[in-house]
Amino acid sequence: MAENADEGVLRSKRSATRYQILVGIAERQPAVSQREIADDIGITAQAVSDYLQGLIEEGYVRSPGRGRYEVTKEGVDWLIGRTDELHEFVTHVSEDVIGQVEIETAIATADVAEGDAVSLSMRDGVLRATPGTAGSTTAVAVTAAEAGRDVGVTDFEGVLDYDLGRVTAVSIPRVQDGGSVAVASETLLAHAADCDLVATAGTEALVAARAAGLDPDVRFGTPQAVNEAAVRGLDVLLLAVADELSTHLDRLREGTISYEVVDTAE
Numbered sequence: 001m002a003e004n005a006d007e008g009v010l011r012s013k014r015s016a017t018r019y020q021i022l023v024g025i026a027e028r029q030p031a032v033s034q035r036e037i038a039d040d041i042g043i044t045a046q047a048v049s050d051y052l053q054g055l056i057e058e059g060y061v062r063s064p065g066r067g068r069y070e071v072t073k074e075g076v077d078w079l080i081g082r083t084d085e086l087h088e089f090v091t092h093v094s095e096d097v098i099g100q101v102e103i104e105t106a107i108a109t110a111d112v113a114e115g116d117a118v119s120l121s122m123r124d125g126v127l128r129a130t131p132g133t134a135g136s137t138t139a140v141a142v143t144a145a146e147a148g149r150d151v152g153v154t155d156f157e158g159v160l161d162y163d164l165g166r167v168t169a170v171s172i173p174r175v176q177d178g179g180s181v182a183v184a185s186e187t188l189l190a191h192a193a194d195c196d197l198v199a200t201a202g203t204e205a206l207v208a209a210r211a212a213g214l215d216p217d218v219r220f221g222t223p224q225a226v227n228e229a230a231v232r233g234l235d236v237l238l239l240a241v242a243d244e245l246s247t248h249l250d251r252l253r254e255g256t257i258s259y260e261v262v263d264t265a266e
Helices: 013-028 034-041 045-057 073-100 185-192 203-211 222-231 242-254
Strands: 061-065 068-071 104-108 117-123 126-131 138-141 150-157 166-172 197-201 236-241 258-262
Touching: 013 034, 013 045, 013 068, 013 073, 034 045, 045 061, 068 073, 104 117, 117 150, 126 150, 166 185, 166 203, 166 222, 166 242, 185 203, 185 236, 197 203, 197 222, 197 242, 203 236, 222 236, 222 242, 236 242, 242 258
Parallel strands: 104 126, 166 236, 166 258, 197 236
Antiparallel strands: 061 068, 104 150, 117 126, 117 138, 138 150
């Protein structure tokens, strides 16, 4: 009984088997061993022979001689159609299904293969994944990556053990109250030496940083950025104009981030 040619590979075992056999023929043609195909897909050689007879009758395969088989143009078209179907399904699973699973991104400290168990750590504000389970927090890699490349991880176990960062906040006067000129550059430099990054909020703060020879890492969205940096274990020097500082400190208190306010007026 002939099978409906439009039946999808994912709709029946028979259709999936036909797909695998056609792929096996295309890989080996014209000299095709039915036994090899049978071993590859886990069915008997007699079953392969029966499927081949049906594929020949439907015009998807032709046999120019004993033990010789070729996929016809019609067979290739059928394979392409079914392959497109599989591609759409895999894309749906990877983007719409797996994509909903919690996946974090880390930097691989050594080569990682997909499915490897990894230990997680936080360094320089970035999650790191090291092959093995020696760390206090472990996960499973969902992508492969070379050392230094980004790798997706999921299935987290344990608690990530690292210290939160600390924020040193400097209130910079508004221009009408003296602005950047009223700030001691030496004090900014001394505090910057102990911090991982510098953030400025407001023009006066930016000018004060540059006058001290500092190149700010963050200039916009500083309440969120400073808090996130500290949550990731980075120490931050925050220079903020006086009337913006309270907004930043409120955000830090909400995140239970430690901070100190420094007076730099000359």
